[in-house]
Amino acid sequence: DAKTTQPPSMDCAEGRAANLPCNHSTISGNEYVYWYRQIHSQGPQYIIHGLKNNETNEMASLIITEDRKSSTLILPHATLRDTAVYYCIVYNQGGKLIFGQGTELSVKP
């Protein structure tokens, strides 16, 4: 079973930052936090991952708390095309990814 807890849905206004929370209180020391998203019924798309430090790439930023029990994915300027289901996954980089239910983000004009 997934080791993360995410809100089932969120709304965000177009052009504003979308902040998606994730709780992973049982994360182990060798486990990373990965974020994927799935637009409609397309294949899941990798967004970003991190271990301890905050990370940023061209798509998003990932903020991980110091105790690593929670994290936030930030889409700095959400567009309508960012409407998707966002999955927070705890992963030790070997083996399989296990998807939970994710957060359904709706970006509204």
Place this chain on the structure above:
Amino acid sequence: EPEVTQTPSHQVTQMGQEVILRCVPISNHLYFYWYRQILGQKVEFLVSFYNNEISEKSEIFDDQFSVERPDGSNFTLKIRSTKLEDSAMYFCASKSSGSGGELFFGEGSRLTVL
């Protein structure tokens, strides 16, 4: 940008028929996966494959399912005798190494069993 490609995009079949779903992973990747997603449900792991053998499989992946890498480029999922409940999107994924890097997913093959 390299991508995972899957064929067919949609297949309709009769219950009891055999189905083969095909995937071409990214060329230098060594680890391969199949996932499925029943409509309205979450993405579920089926099987992982490395070095020409199954690394791990879920309880969904029963004797009706098999995977193969028949040549250096294709990775196939075969369902021997399809059931109504096999109707789903099937996603192939690949990864370059075992201890790092992200999984790259294909766009999926939609299987409809009538």
